[in-house]
Amino acid sequence: MPFTRTFDRRRLLGAAGLGLLAAAGASLTGCSSGQKATNTVKDNQGVALPTYRAYEGVTPDLPGTKQGVLPAFRNIPKDRPRTAQDKAGTGQSVSGMANIYYAVPPGPDRNAWWAGLNERLGVNLSMQMVPDADYATKFATTVAGNELPDMLMLQLPNSAIPNLPQLLKARFTDLSEHLSGDAILDYPNLANIPSATWKTAVYNGGIYGIPVPRGAIGNYVYMRQDLFEKHGASTEPKSYDELVETTKALTDPSQRRWCFSQLNQPYRLLGQMNGMPNAWREEGGRLTRSYETEEFKQTVTDLIAMWKSGVMHPDAFSPTQPFKALFSAGTVAVNADGYAGWTQYILDNRANPDFKLGLMPSYERSSGKLAHWWLGNGFFSVNAFKKQDDPEKIKLLLRICDYLAAPFGTEEYFYRLYGQEGRDHTLDKNGNPILTAEGKTNTVVPIRYLADAPPVVFEPGRPGDADVQHAYQTLEIPTGIADPTVGLFSNTFATKNGTIDKAFNDGLNDIIQGRKPFSGLDDLVNTWKTSGGDTIRGEFEDQIQNS
Numbered sequence: 232m233p234f235t236r237t238f239d240r241r242r243l244l245g246a247a248g249l250g251l252l253a254a255a256g257a258s259l260t261g262c263s264s265g266q267k268a269t270n271t272v273k274d275n276q277g278v279a280l281p282t283y284r285a286y287e288g289v290t291p292d293l294p295g296t297k298q299g300v301l302p303a304f305r306n307i308p309k310d311r312p313r314t315a316q317d318k319a320g321t322g323q324s325v326s327g328m329a330n331i332y333y334a335v336p337p338g339p340d341r342n343a344w345w346a347g348l349n350e351r352l353g354v355n356l357s358m359q360m361v362p363d364a365d366y367a368t369k370f371a372t373t374v375a376g377n378e379l380p381d382m383l384m385l386q387l388p389n390s391a392i393p394n395l396p397q398l399l400k401a402r403f404t405d406l407s408e409h410l411s412g413d414a415i416l417d418y419p420n421l422a423n424i425p426s427a428t429w430k431t432a433v434y435n436g437g438i439y440g441i442p443v444p445r446g447a448i449g450n451y452v453y454m455r456q457d458l459f460e461k462h463g464a465s466t467e468p469k470s471y472d473e474l475v476e477t478t479k480a481l482t483d484p485s486q487r488r489w490c491f492s493q494l495n496q497p498y499r500l501l502g503q504m505n506g507m508p509n510a511w512r513e514e515g516g517r518l519t520r521s522y523e524t525e526e527f528k529q530t531v532t533d534l535i536a537m538w539k540s541g542v543m544h545p546d547a548f549s550p551t552q553p554f555k556a557l558f559s560a561g562t563v564a565v566n567a568d569g570y571a572g573w574t575q576y577i578l579d580n581r582a583n584p585d586f587k588l589g590l591m592p593s594y595e596r597s598s599g600k601l602a603h604w605w606l607g608n609g610f611f612s613v614n615a616f617k618k619q620d621d622p623e624k625i626k627l628l629l630r631i632c633d634y635l636a637a638p639f640g641t642e643e644y645f646y647r648l649y650g651q652e653g654r655d656h657t658l659d660k661n662g663n664p665i666l667t668a669e670g671k672t673n674t675v676v677p678i679r680y681l682a683d684a685p686p687v688v689f690e691p692g693r694p695g696d697a698d699v700q701h702a703y704q705t706l707e708i709p710t711g712i713a714d715p716t717v718g719l720f721s722n723t724f725a726t727k728n729g730t731i732d733k734a735f736n737d738g739l740n741d742i743i744q745g746r747k748p749f750s751g752l753d754d755l756v757n758t759w760k761t762s763g764g765d766t767i768r769g770e771f772e773d774q775i776q777n778s
Contacts, residue, residue: 234423274436278407280429281415281438284422289640290310291687293701299447299606299708301415303701304659305694308640314420315643318353319630326380327614328359329680330366333560336673344382344650344673351646356560358676367391374398379617381628384680385440387431387613393726396434403615405437409629418633420643424685430718432613440613441632444685446570447702449607452500452578454567455558456589458488464564465568469594471504471533478542481564490542492563494743497537498530499567503593503602505529515716516776518768522735522756531752534743555579565591568608573700574690580658588696590703606711614681630684639687649676663691727763735759 291302321498337344340772349356359380361369366386373379379402385392392398410429417420418696424444432440459466464480465473478490478497491497493680507526512519537543544563546552558566558624559579573588580586593602616628637643645664649656655670666674687702738755741747 235246240698243665253737264439268611273317275433277436278438279411279432280426280433281410281424281427282422283424284414284416284419286314286420286423286638286641288314288551288638291510293688293697294418294689296658296705300701300704301446301448303697304639305697307645307663307689307691309662311640311642311645313642315634319634320350320352320353320354320627322353323624323627324355324357325628325631326357326359327382327384327678327681328361328369328380329384329612329614329677330363330386331360331614331675331677332363333673333675335360335445336675336736342673342676344655344670345676347646347651348676352634354627354631354680357633358678360677374402375648378401378460380506380633381619381624382614382616382681384677385613385615387610391725391729393722395720395722395725399439399615400435402617403439404618404625405435405439405627406441406616406625409625410438418629418637419628419686420633420638421682423638424636426458428610431608431610433697434720436613439634440615441682442613443611443680443683445607445609445611446686446704447609447708449572449605450499450567451573451700451703452496452591453558453568453572454589455564455587456559457585457587458561458564459589460587465587467592467594469599470502471596474504474536475540478537479540482542484541487562489544489563491537492544492547492557492566494543494547494740495533496565496567497543499538499605500565500591500593501530501533502526502595505533506595508601509603509605509712510714511771511774512714516772518715518772520759520764520768521656522759528752531749535749538743539745549746551607555632559586564664570700570704571686573696577690577693577696588732590699592703592706595752598767601706601710604707604711606708608714608717611683612680635678636683636684637691638684644684659692661694661766663768665691715775716771719771719774721767723766723770728767731759731762731764734762755757 247514262420262569267625270412286709292305293303295302336342336345339349341342345356345481359369359589366384370383370386370392373383383403387395408423411419421441424442428436428442428444430440437462456464456466458464458481459477462480464477468474469479482488483489502521506523508519508521510521512521536545544552544557554563554566555568555572557563576588580588594600594605596604614632616625619625634643635647649664649666650670650673652658652664654667655674656664656666659665688697689702701746735758738747738751738758742749742755
């Protein structure tokens with residue numbers, strides 16, 4: 232999707248680091264056996280994915296669905312079963328690296344929660360915690376210097392790691408013998424991760440890590456429902472004209488209030504409304520990028536009109552705009568953001584008694600029918616294990632990840648998120664945990680990017696929120712369309728997409744803001760194609776057509 236902060240943060244700031252990776256990758260054309268690393272569909276089709284065995288130790292108030300609606304809990308279960316009967320280790324030292332979105336917490340010598348986790352795991356776990364904006368560069372320097380920790384988070388949804396199959400084969404462990412088929416049943420919490428999610432870790436005919444699962448819904452269209460109600464705006468605009476009326480009702484620059492803060496918000500609504508593909512459209516093994524469609528042209532036309540009408544914040548094109556803060560302050564009323572952001576918006580606004588969070592459905596342009604939702608990619612990252620001389624070390628790392636993947640409602644899950652009662656959290660009248668100031672600081676160690684349970688919907692102390700989110704997912708997910716390239720790898724995408732997409736988006740932003748004519752859009756698309764877009768398409772198509 233154009234205009235996103237993810238693009239700026241992970242691809243632009245990591246550009247220098249990716250150059251290091253590309254240089255390092257030149258020496259990774261093969262592995263220690265002398266055989267060239269490959270990532271063909273033929274190789275990967277022979278991989279037996281891990282057997283899926285759903286955890287049934289707790290019962291949700293609102294069940295999930297096979298399509299991907301998450302199970303929802305109004306309150307956390309009071310009886311919390313244990314899934315790990317023995318400690319993973321016997322005092323060994325283990326290292327990991329992942330990104331972090333918060334201030335780095337104290338180490339285990341000054342962090343009772345972390346010390347308690349180490350005690351439960353039976354290991355001395357050390358973590359390199361890297362700010363998200365710096366992660367691509369840190370990852371690249373770590374790989375180039377061959378100073379790998381035992382476990383390393385790969386930001387694979389962006390596929391911006393050059394020569395990834397070669398890198399995995401040369402430096403990381405093929406876990407197939409431990410995880411394929413029924414072998415994973417030795418690690419029952421990992422077996423609770425849906426089979427399709429594991430496809431994202433399959434390279435070179437093997438399983439090269441533990442995927443961190445995410446919900447199919449991907450993003451929500453959040454709205455400040457209190458502002459909608461105050462200004463008489465429709466919370467469910469069922470056509471383009473109704474959406475325009477809603478945006479105008481929510482906008483009053485004299486009061487420093489706009490409908491949208493960033494361009495990606497109306498882009499998502501309008502793109503779905505106009506029937507654009509979710510990044511790519513696949514037909515008979517052939518791919519069409521969203522940029523090449525008539526639906527995209529219509530969306531750009533609509534964005535030009537919205538920008539002229541003034542319903543977007545004046546800084547809508549700034550990659551550093553604090554869009555979350557503007558939403559919380561009531562400066563803007565609509566925000567497209569990840570579904571997991573619901574909890575943070577509630578926490579950030581707990582002192583505002585008028586704050587009311589809602590979710591906006593997405594409708595087609597004129598039919599009154601629900602639009603096709605753009606589904607998420609189903610995972611956040613993959614935790615890869617560096618190659619080890621001692622095979623028992625691999626089993627230790629798998630036992631650690633099995634503990635960290637303990638499902639919602641279990642004792643292990645509860646401690647991992649909320650720590651020790653009375654110190655890291657207190658309990659409300661329904662037994663739901665409320666983090667203390669110490670707990671908020673100490674529990675953010677990013678172990679959730681080493682392994683995690685499949686997500687659920689749960690908001691501590693707010694049982695009604697589970698119903699709202701579950702109903703929204705139930706409405707939108709059945710209409711969903713997936714990006715057909717998820718799980719595929721294009722080395723040209725990894726090495727060039729950041730540059731060519733930036734050039735495309737910069738030119739597109741000029742068109743939307745009126746600095747360049749709409750007639751320049753075709754030239755912009757052609758430049759994208761010749762600069763690498765057609766090569767990316769071809770690399771993806773080769774994998775699709777041979778599957």
